[in-house]
Amino acid sequence: MAKITDRQMTAKPGTSDKWLSEVAIWGHGSLVARITPSGERLFYFRYTNSSSERITLPIGTYSRDGSEGTMTLAEAGQRAKELAGLHKSGIRDIKEHLETEEAARVAVRDAELARIAAEKAALEAAQVRQAARKNVQHLFDHWAKVDLINRKDGGAEVRRMFEKDVLPLLGKMAVEDVRKGHITEVTDALLARGVNRMAKMIFSLMRQMFRFAVDRDLIDHDPTASIRKAKIGGKDIERDRVLSVEEIRTLANLTPKAGLLPSSEAAIWIALSTCCRIGELLNARWENVDLTKGNWHIPAEHSKNGKAHNVTLSSFAIRQFEAVRVYTTASEWCYPNVKNDGPVCSKTVTKQLGDRQRLPGEGILSNRSAKAQALLLPGGKWTPHDLRRTGATIMTSLGVLPEVAERCLNHTEENKVKRTYQRHSYTKEMAEAWHVLGQYLEEITHTA
Structure with a gap:
């Protein structure tokens, strides 16, 4: 059986199918070409299956140059030899064998595509979860x-x-x-x-x-x-620092030389004479301070326990507020910030006092007061809150009832029964306590 040639494959079609054939492997199959009247040029592999049936299996379409989707004559011959080789190896049902192989390839391909899709979905899900996680x-x-x-x-x-x-x-x-x-x-x-x-x-x-x-x-x-x-940092130790009478006298001598702003110097004596919290003072507005009637109203929103508080100002306390007023006449706040659009930071005075109570070995902080030991007292460091405690302590030492002193501090009554049933305001007693404290401070600082 002669070889099929390109000349035969490119010949003009006839009025009926023209078949060409060549042996791939003798006894195991042949390459068959078919030229249809319409000009199609098709390749087949012809073999005998396990049932002794003659099978003509399509393997491709001819083109001389083997353009995409077509086969050259040489490529068709090679493919026919491969299939004949399978037949020779004992695989008689070539078509079914190829279909099984193709199904396996499709299954492998689909499994790989599924794996890739699953990995992509998992990655995207992980990215979504990561993006959704709050930091x-x-x-x-x-x-x-x-x-x-x-x-x-x-x-x-x-x-x-x-x-x-x-x-x-x-x-x-x-x-x-x-x-x-x-x-x-x-x-x-x-x-x-x-x-x-x-x-x-x-x-x-x-x-x-x-x-x-x-x-x-x-x-x-x-x-x-x-x-x-x-x-975390060991057990809390409740402060109990109370300035002695001698320390208050000493403080009266030290404050004018400590390089404080006059308003900050006044804050020391206001805190001591009213027993207020320093934050309440630094948030105060002049609309709540009546120096004529001697009253300072602390609104609930500025009070630590959320309860409004009225402080009766002694002559001593009024004089301190007047000193503050001199420097803040154009502001609604007693202690305005630099921009005059709100009060100063509640830690301002505390920091100023702390800067002036550094021990000799501690040195001077950068961009802070050079008078690092100007307000050191014999009993050790003190804070604005210690002044509040000192004022209340002096009150009781002068005969003010502890319950009245507690009211002056604006402390909430811890006993629920007393809170519920004892409604006496103690307004007169508190006013008297503040006046007694102011008069005492006037005496001891005047002799300093």
């Missing part, structure tokens, strides 16, 4: 909008603390990834700076924030839960 910064912002906004300062002080000491370490972490060690990393950094009380405060705030997250199903477990607050 600590997002949690803090959520907490601030829901909880912190209800605080007197709108959460400004907590935000300042977190932006300085918490968010730089934890801000970008996913909330669910935060562990106990990350919490202690924050508090350890504060303890290393020697600010133990601040470490405790920030720990408590972090605990509030993570419990907020648990309540909203953002996390299943509060990472601060297994940390005992007492372990």
Whole structure:
């Protein structure tokens, strides 16, 4: 049987199918070509199957140059030899064998495509989950909008603390990834700076924030839960610093030379003579201070316990407010900030007093007062809150009933029964207590 030639394959079609044939492997199949009247040139592999049936299996379409989707004569001959080789190896049902192979290839291909699709879907799902995971910064912002906004300062002080000491370490972490060690990393950094009380405060705030997250199903477990607050910086020690009479006299001599602003110097004596909280004073507005009637109204929103408080001003206290008034005549605030669009920071006076009570070996802080020991007293460091405690202590030493002194401090009665049934206002007694305190301070500072 002669070989099929390109000349035969490109010959002009006839009026009926023209068949050409050549042996692929003798006894195991032949390459067959068919030229149809319409000009189609097709290749087949002809063989005998296991049932002794003569099968003509299509294998391709002819083109001389083997353009895409077609076969050259040589390629067709090679394919026929491969199929004949299968027949010779014992595979008689070529068509079924090829269909089985193709089905297997399709199955493998589909499985691979399914695997790739599944991996892609898993990756996309993971990316979506990752994008949906709140980080600590997002949690803090959520907490601030829901909880912190209800605080007197709108959460400004907590935000300042977190932006300085918490968010730089934890801000970008996913909330669910935060562990106990990350919490202690924050508090350890504060303890290393020697600010133990601040470490405790920030720990408590972090605990509030993570419990907020648990309540909203953002996390299943509060990472601060297994940390005992007492372990953060040791046990809290309640301050009991009270300035002695001699220290008050000494303070009267030291303050004019301490380089304080006159308003800050006056704040010392207002805090001592009214037993107010320094934050209440620094947030005061002149509309609430009546120097003629000798009354200072502290609104509920400026009071720590949320209760409005009326302070009767002694002559001593009025004179201090008058000194402040000289420097803030154009402001609605007693202690305005630099822009005059609000009060100064509540820590302003505390920092000024602290800067002037540094021990000789501690040196001078950068950009702070050079008079680093100007307000040191024999009994040790003191704070504006110690002045409040001192004022109340002096009251009781002068015969004021402790219950009246407590009212002057605007403390909430701890005994529920007393809170409920004892409604006497003690207004007269409180006014008398403030006058007695002012008169006493007038005497001891006048002789300083």
